[in-house]
Amino acid sequence: MEITLQNLTKVFQSKKEDEVVAVDNLDIVIPSGKLYGLLGPSGCGKSTTLFMISGLLKPTEGKIYFGEEDVTPVPPEDRGIGLVFQNYALYPHMTVKQNIMFPLENLKIDKKEGLKKAQEIADLVGIGHLMDRKPAQLSGGQQQRCAIARALVKEPRVLLLDEPLSNLDARLRLQTREEIRRIQRETGITTVFVTHDQEEAMSISDEIVVLDEGVTQQVGQPQDVYDKPNNLFVAKFLGTPPINLFDGRIENGKIMIGDAYIGKSEAEDQEVTVGIRPEGFKIVERSSFQVEVEFVETIGRDTTLIINHPNVEVQGSFEDPEEEGDVTTVEDTEFEALNLEMGSGKSIQDQKTFRAIVDADYGVQPGDTVKFSVKPHKMHVFNKETGELV
């Protein structure tokens, strides 16, 4: 089932009469049978978008199509969607079996057939042996699977997942994301999931859309978006450790950081922000990009060099919504959008340092002076004012 979002806009009205645009003119096509990631920092409108697809929130403007059918006026109960909430929202008084059976009973499916289906789907997600437990007797990962089973059992046209991994610990997160990938492949259901974790989005999505303040920043396959960011926001948002940003300029077709020449450009002369991925540095014999190494972090196969440089642009870090311990509900998205508008602070890392990941074989020590050349495809040059790619 292909999902088309057309000019989708959601405006929340706050009490003080000011409007907050949570989602602004979103135009995306979610391809049929694919795993699609809505990615962005806290308050970018991704959960709002998901809840609009589910029907729990009504868009202020724009349309939503499932295939050819315009579902914008259709209430959630008639949309044929499965939704997995961030904290799962399993009915605490029902057993796993009753939880999974609940949607089937609502659809008046024959009890015997329903039980068979429930067992099948529970087996698929790997909780078939836990049918008589109550949610409180399950681990976080099992609750998560139960929620997915409940969403899948009615064979929805679309499966929606809201921050599906945020309540799991790190190890379970890795395991579960592969599990979600597997379940999605086996069922072939068009799946949309929301996450603020770029690694999570990149690792399992067929395609992602990066959102910021309700506006689409870029759509594409995860690797493409990582390799060819459209703008500074996308470049900054994707990648761990994050991309290094330098104050630079283009002069006579040369990209310069301070006095160092680091590459060629065909653009006209201007002030620019140069983004270089940490893995984009190569240690070479001769280069005008010469720096002194401050710290060295050795992590097995490669080494991270931490280097002071006067031209590093200080960048704000993205808040991690997880640390706020929030669980998004439809109402919370409104609250969150309003809250963000008030200007909740982004902490500033004001260290003028950058990171370079190089092969451990170089044996670089703190205090060494190294010369870098920059891999052209790991470098992105952005206009200083607009943040657009030059």
Next chain:
Amino acid sequence: MLEQERNIAAWFYLAPALILLAIFIFYPIFNSFVLVALEDYNYLQQTYDGFTLTGNFRNVLNDPNFGQAMLNTMLITFVSVPVSVIIALLISVWLNAIPIQKIQGFFQTVFFLPYVTNAIAIGMAFAFMFNRRYGLINWFLGLFGIDPINWINMGASYENAMITLLIYITWLTLAFKIIVFLSGLQGIDKQYYEAARVDSASRARILRRITVPLLSPMIMYITVTSFIGAFKTYTEVIGMFGERLGPPGDPNSMTTIVALVYDALDRSGVPGAMSEAAAAALILFAITLVFTFVNMQVSKKRVHYG
């Protein structure tokens, strides 16, 4: 040593409550067991003619009003409690669904008013509403061409009087239930309702499968306390019918077990009357105990403590 000092301090803090409980609760309970064992106890002269095990209970059972009191009490309990619990549940679900805070607050106040108003005063107002000639109810029914009904006036039938009393008691006891249910409803995570909507559950099913189970601790608490309260019905009857305990011309037709207790106390000068009151109270105590036990057993199976 320190332990002991702490104990003394603890007893000291508990003393005010314990002394009051001892004087007004524990001693009277103990004393009613004593009174029930005395034969022809004379309250004024403090004399009695020996001991009896069942004599005073037999006196209660032989009271001409005992059967009526038992029937009325049971009717009031088993009609008004379930009906008022269900109505209170529906009203609080409806109140909880009102999206505008101010309107919700207004109706909350409206529904809570009976709780802070004197039952006797409301009873008198109700009695007037159900008056055959001037009452609001008959006037309203008259709009539909229904002839005036004799609810509670001279010559009213037992059924009519009892229906009026039941309506009044149900209405009076709604307020507290609604407040408790509403606070319970507001504690239920909204996500369950969102999930249920996505799962295509109808409103009726959401109420039955999500709201009621999640509210079950509150429902249980209200049911148990309401049963106990209903077994003790007395003020409401006085409020509506006065000391006559029935419509004019048919005294004692609306009597209850607690009314029997007070009736016996009224005759406390007569030998044995005090013991009869104690016996009636103990019968009520036994009935309440049995039903509360049954309630608790049911709750073990049906109540979900989140």
